Amino acid sequence: MSDNLTPDSNDAAERNARKPAPGHEPGWERAALERIALAAIAEQRTARRWRIFFRFVFLAVLIGIGWGIFDLSGDHVAATGRHTALVALDGEISSDTNANAEDIDTALNDAFEDAGTAGVVLRCNSPGGSPVQAGIIYNEIRRLRGKHPSIPLYVVVGDMCASGGYYAAAAADKIYVDKASIVGSIGVLMDGFGFTGLMDKLGVQRRLHTSGENKGFFDPFSPETPKMDAHAQQMLDEIHAQFIDAVRRGRGKRLHETPDIFSGLFWTGEKSVELGLADGFGDTDYVAREVIKAPDIVDYTVKESITDRVARKFGAAVGSAAIHAMILGGKLNLR
Numbered sequence: 001m002s003d004n005l006t007p008d009s010n011d012a013a014e015r016n017a018r019k020p021a022p023g024h025e026p027g028w029e030r031a032a033l034e035r036i037a038l039a040a041i042a043e044q045r046t047a048r049r050w051r052i053f054f055r056f057v058f059l060a061v062l063i064g065i066g067w068g069i070f071d072l073s074g075d076h077v078a079a080t081g082r083h084t085a086l087v088a089l090d091g092e093i094s095s096d097t098n099a100n101a102e103d104i105d106t107a108l109n110d111a112f113e114d115a116g117t118a119g120v121v122l123r124c125n126s127p128g129g130s131p132v133q134a135g136i137i138y139n140e141i142r143r144l145r146g147k148h149p150s151i152p153l154y155v156v157v158g159d160m161c162a163s164g165g166y167y168a169a170a171a172a173d174k175i176y177v178d179k180a181s182i183v184g185s186i187g188v189l190m191d192g193f194g195f196t197g198l199m200d201k202l203g204v205q206r207r208l209h210t211s212g213e214n215k216g217f218f219d220p221f222s223p224e225t226p227k228m229d230a231h232a233q234q235m236l237d238e239i240h241a242q243f244i245d246a247v248r249r250g251r252g253k254r255l256h257e258t259p260d261i262f263s264g265l266f267w268t269g270e271k272s273v274e275l276g277l278a279d280g281f282g283d284t285d286y287v288a289r290e291v292i293k294a295p296d297i298v299d300y301t302v303k304e305s306i307t308d309r310v311a312r313k314f315g316a317a318v319g320s321a322a323i324h325a326m327i328l329g330g331k332l333n334l335r
Contacts, residue, residue, distance in 0.1 A: 083296040084288035085111030085120045093129030093137070093164045101136035103302040104168075108140060111300040112148045119292035120153040121284055122172060128163025131188065131239050138246055141171035154291065156284050157181045162266050166277070167243055170250030174279040176287055177269030183277050186247060187264025188240045190232055251276060 087107040093099045111120045122141070128134070145153055155161070155172040162185035169175055177183060244262050248255065255261070255276040272278040282291070289295040 081116055081296070082118050082294050083116050083298045084292045084294045085114065085117045086284065086297050086299045086301065087111055087120065087122050088299070088301040089122055089124045089126055089137075089165065089168065091126060093126055093133045093168070095130065095133060097129075098302075099126060099129070099133075101133040101140075104137050105140040107300045107302050108144055108153075112144045112151055114298075114300075116298075117151055118294035119151060119288075121287055121292075121297075122153060122155045122169070123158065123284055124155050124161045124165050124169050125158035126162070126165030127160055128165050128167075128185065131164060131167070131243070134164035134167040135242070135246070137168040138171045138250075141168065142250075145171070145173065152292070154287050156282065156287055157183060157269065157278070163187065167246055170247045172250070174291075175277070176280050176282040176291075177272060177278045178283070179268065179270040179281060181269035181272070182266050183269055183272035184261075184266035185264055186243055186262045188236045188243065189264075190236055254279070 087104065089099050089104055091097055091099045093101075095101070108120065108122070111117055141153060145151075152173045153171075155169040155175045157169070157175065157177040158181065160182040161169050161175075161177070162182055166184060166186065175183075240262075247262075256274070258275070261275060261277075267275065267277070269278060269281065273280065284297065285295075288297050
């Protein structure tokens with residue numbers, strides 16, 4: 001077979017052989033290296049940005065922890081002259097909340113001991129809580145009022161001042177409310193659960209061994225007996241009597257007793273003034289400005305640090321678990 005290629009066709013074939021394949025134009029190696037280098041630089045920049053971001057986050061966390069550890073928070077802003085001292089009692093009254101007797105009493109003492117304090121406002125917004133904690137606050141208020149007779153203490157009620165909250169408030173010189181505030185609930189409750197019926201249906205048998213005839217009282221997995229019920233009612237009645245006595249001593253002749261006043265009912269602020277549970281209407285600014293005549297307000301409320309809050313929560317959790325596991329299936333509350 002003869003080759004029919006002409007010289008011109010030979011030259012064209014040679015040129016085509018020397019031509020780079022598609023995608024391999026002259027300088028493609030350099031372009032590819034540039035793209036790789038730019039991608040590496042971009043990746044390094046992204047990684048550096050994330051490192052900087054996480055360093056800032058870590059620094060912010062360290063600052064927050066340091067602030068929590070070293071912030072004593074019990075210190076208040078120093079007053080430059082005559083002022084109204086403010087102490088806030090917010091939330092459930094309990095040893096493991098901010099409304100605990102130790103912190104409230106510490107703040108009250110600081111307020112009364114300040115030479116510039118013209119009067120003290122205990123701002124209360126609480127549904128109640130522990131009768132022990134409320135009683136401690138009540139007694140400390142009475143003690144401080146006796147020690148500093150020239151410094152009045154007024155309670156200003158926010159949304160609610162009920163049960164244990166009102167127990168503590170009853171020790172004040174006067175109580176001021178909003179017309180829509182909830183006030184009262186002078187009573188005691190003990191709540192819990194009983195699971196005996198459910199256990200019978202499930203075929204679960206309770207095995208409780210005690211040393212002491214009454215050690216298993218109020219165990220939620222054991223049936224309640226008339227003796228248990230009578231003993232619980234006796235305790236509730238005793239604490240209720242203590243509560244009633246505290247209100248009568250604190251309110252005196254201002255209290256207009258009715259058959260329902262100590263029944264656990266609660267009323268609006270407007271009705272509470274009619275019943276003598278409160279003395280008038282006003283908020284913190286009003287009492288400071290118009291009653292105490294010292295409009296400058298200094299907050300003495302103890303603010304917990306992070307470490308204090310963790311320690312309190314841990315201690316309270318351990319204590320509560322032990323009490324509920326070994327003694328009671330319920331919890332006493334003034335609320």
